[in-house]
């Protein structure tokens with residue numbers, strides 16, 4: 001059906017549900033984006049099964065994982081504003097490896113694609129840094145604009161493992177332009193990181209090794225504070241999640 005002719009939304013593509021006072025996509029939008037599948041999000045095979053419903057909370061887990069999952073549910077539910085625009089704020093999942101940060105970020109991305117038909121991209125930070133670095137080679141197979149365009153234009157992007165690799169100064173500048181560009185265009189970005197969003201390098205602190213400072217530009221860290229809500233998954237009592245999370249694969 002052509003959106004212009006739609007009797008439900010008058011071509012707007014979204015409807016305000018009066019019962020819940022929330023906006024949702026109209027069914028005509030779904031038919032326009034039906035070709036868009038989870039495969040198109042660039043999610044690695046090992047994460048394609050990640051959903052909020054199979055994010056395991058069984059066992060000796062703390063309240064933090066419950067809170068994290070609830071925050072994700074709420075983010076998805078409130079993603080579309082009443083005027084049909086998309087929430088411009090992103091999320092940043094912070095905590096050590098194996099706690100389910102990537103699981104949650106992927107689950108949110110898939111849910112947004114399925115519920116709202118948004119176009120999204122998943123990108124691993126280490127690969128992104130390597131790919132940007134490669135564009136600086138004289139005979140690079142693809143130029144930087146071609147590499148970055150899909151990440152600039154996607155409605156939602158997941159950047160996994162932010163800070164996992166220290167980029168060179170040129171690559172750092174490019175990363176800042178990419179992420180700041182998404183912020184300026186009001187497009188939400190979800191991040192996962194093993195590091196806290198601290199921008200001051202403090203060598204005396206035992207926690208310095210757990211901070212993003214020195215791993216990505218300070219300008220990017222301060223921008224992250226403005227564009228992504230932190231969701232902490234770092235409580236000691238949550239260690240068992242690592243075992244639980246992998247059982248469904």
Ligand SMILES: [Zn+2]
Nearest residue numbers: 006009026028
């Ligand atoms: Zn419609």
